[in-house]
Amino acid sequence: MSSAPVLEIEGLSVTYRTAERTVRAVDRVDVTIGEGEIFGLAGESGCGKSTVANAIMRLLKPPAEIDGGRVVFRGRDVLAMSAEELRRFRWREVAMVFQSAMNSLNPVMTVGDQLADVFTTHERSSKRDALRRAGGLLEMVGIDRGRLRSYPHQLSGGMRQRVVIAMACALTPSLLILDEPTTALDVVVQQEIMAQIRGLQEELGFAVLFITHDMSLMIELSQRIGVMHGGRIVERAPAGEIFRDPLHPYTDALMNAFPPISGPRVPLTGLAEGVRFDHVPDLREVRPGRWVALDADSGPTHQTEEALR
Numbered sequence: 001m002s003s004a005p006v007l008e009i010e011g012l013s014v015t016y017r018t019a020e021r022t023v024r025a026v027d028r029v030d031v032t033i034g035e036g037e038i039f040g041l042a043g044e045s046g047c048g049k050s051t052v053a054n055a056i057m058r059l060l061k062p063p064a065e066i067d068g069g070r071v072v073f074r075g076r077d078v079l080a081m082s083a084e085e086l087r088r089f090r091w092r093e094v095a096m097v098f099q100s101a102m103n104s105l106n107p108v109m110t111v112g113d114q115l116a117d118v119f120t121t122h123e124r125s126s127k128r129d130a131l132r133r134a135g136g137l138l139e140m141v142g143i144d145r146g147r148l149r150s151y152p153h154q155l156s157g158g159m160r161q162r163v164v165i166a167m168a169c170a171l172t173p174s175l176l177i178l179d180e181p182t183t184a185l186d187v188v189v190q191q192e193i194m195a196q197i198r199g200l201q202e203e204l205g206f207a208v209l210f211i212t213h214d215m216s217l218m219i220e221l222s223q224r225i226g227v228m229h230g231g232r233i234v235e236r237a238p239a240g241e242i243f244r245d246p247l248h249p250y251t252d253a254l255m256n257a258f259p260p261i262s263g264p265r266v267p268l269t270g271l272a273e274g275v276r277f278d279h280v281p282d283l284r285e286v287r288p289g290r291w292v293a294l295d296a297d298s299g300p301t302h303q304t305e306e307a308l309r
């Protein structure tokens with residue numbers, strides 16, 4: 001990271017405490033994102049990615065508890081913000097495109113009214129002015145402003161996803177969190193959305209926390225990547241380095257999980273013998289010595305889970 005940090009997460013830990021079990025979903029996670037930087041958070045289902053995102057936005061509710069660490073946005077402690085500070089922080093400074101967001105648009109409101117709501121709620125714009133700006137937002141993501149009058153079901157999945165991305169960009173935040181923004185879309189639409197995100201980022205200059213389990217998309221968009229496994233960041237490096245030389249066995253396995261579209265056919269390889277992650281780990285049953293952690297600064301130092309505690 002070369003520029004000043006927009007977001008610093010230090011030693012963040014989040015636990016879901018239910019009557020039956022305690023799950024440490026995020027375990028001492030450190031992430032720093034520079035102004036205008038695109039940071040990728042990769043990892044398989046259930047490894048804690050959305051929990052990190054929700055912690056940044058202060059959206060975690062019981063049974064989730066933040067039991068350690070700091071989240072600092074441009075020098076301000078997010079975890080200590082009052083309700084009023086949070087109201088100004090969310091959307092205006094950090095906006096998030098939630099996982100499965102395209103399905104969360106209100107089905108009985110037009111797209112225009114939903115986009116205009118952002119301006120009437122956060123900027124007290126008049127309805128007329130808000131609708132005019134909503135039209136501008138639609139055009140910014142390549143949708144004709146005539147679509148303001150459409151209901152979500154009248155749009156394709158890709159268009160709905162563009163609408164939620166536009167909505168997140170409405171108040172020109174400094175950080176945009178994208179949680180699996182293309183997962184439910186086919187590969188062609190996925191590429192269009194990725195190009196759209198890249199274009200908006202270049203135009204508006206916001207930093208991005210890009211969350212996905214798809215390593216090829218991750219490497220395409222991100223400058224630096226953190227790979228999560230079982231609540232921890234196990235590898236962290238510039239995107240090109242992870243692509244050329246993934247050090248952690250889990251990163252290597254994640255990289256190999258997607259077959260190349262071109263080139264000779266090669267068998268997909270899994271994890272090396274003896275280091276098995278052949279299923280998503282159940283975080284309720286963390287066993288000592290199960291994971292191999294990597295210290296990105298000092299090279300591949302393999303430690304047991306016990307050594308890390």
Ligand SMILES: Nc1ncnc2c1ncn2[C@@H]1O[C@H](COP(=O)(O)OP(=O)(O)OP(=O)(O)O)[C@@H](O)[C@H]1O
Pocket residue numbers: 016018023025043044045046047048049050051052063064099213283
């Ligand atoms: N409300 C909850 N109560 C109890 N456990 C939860 C709750 N929400 C999440 N978890 C657990 O926390 C862990 C991390 O979940 P999280 O949703 O952050 O993962 P993720 O990496 O975003 O996964 P995905 O790729 O499937 O979206 C999982 O083991 C999950 O079962």
Ligand SMILES: [Mg+2]
Pocket residue numbers: 049050051099179
């Ligand atoms: Mg998630």
